[in-house]
Amino acid sequence: VQLVEAGxxxxxxxxxxxxxxxxxxxxxxxxxxxxxxxxxxxGPEWVSGISNNGNTDYRNSVKGRFTIxxxxxxxxxxxxxxxxxxxxxxxxxxxxxxxxLGPVTRGTQVTVSS
Numbered sequence: 310v311q312l313v314e315a316g317x318x319x320x321x322x323x324x325x326x327x328x329x330x331x332x333x334x335x336x337x338x339x340x341x342x343x344x345x346x347x348x349x350x351x352g353p354e355w356v357s358g359i360s361n362n363g364n365t366d367y368r369n370s371v372k373g374r375f376t377i378x379x380x381x382x383x384x385x386x387x388x389x390x391x392x393x394x395x396x397x398x399x400x401x402x403x404x405x406x407x408x409x410l411g412p413v414t415r416g417t418q419v420t421v422s423s
Contacts, residue, residue: 310334312403317417320393328388328417330403337379342386344377345411346399346419357388358407366407370396393421 316328330342343358357367357377365377376389386403402416 310405312405312415314402314415314417317401317419319420319422321423322394322421324393324421325389325391326393326419328390328401328419330386330388332384332386332405335405337384337386338381340405341407342377342379342403342405343407343409343411344386344388344401344403345409346397346401347411347416348396348399351399353410355408355410356401358409359386360407390419393419395421397421 311333313331316326320326339361341360344356345353346356347353355368356371357375359365359377359379367375374392379386398421400416400418402411404411
C-alpha cells in the first residue's frame with residue numbers, strides 16, 4: 310500500500326486547508342482510513358477516521374472544525390480543516406485503519422501562524 314499526502318501549507322488562524330491522501334494498492338471504498346498528526350516535540354496523535362461504510366469519528370479538539378471524506382472514483386481521502394488554530398500545527402499523515410497513529414516518516418506540513 311502506498312499513501313501520498315498533500316495539501317499542507319501555511320495559513321493564518323481561522324483559515325482553512327484541505328488535505329488529500331491518495332491511495333495506491335488499496336481500495337478506499339473497502340478500507341477504513343484515518344488521519345493523524347505529529348507536532349514538533351510531541352508524539353503522534355490520532356485526528357480522524359472514516360470507516361468502510363462511511364462512519365466518521367474525530368478527536369474532541371477538532372470536532373466541528375474538521376471533516377473527513379473520501380472520493381471513491383479518485384481513491385482519495387480528504388481532510389477538510391476549517392477554523393484552524395496554532396495548535397493544529399503539525400505534520401499530517403494518513404493510514405489504512407480507523408484509529409491509526411500514522412507514520413512519522415512522511416506526511417504534509419500544516420503551519421497555522423499569524
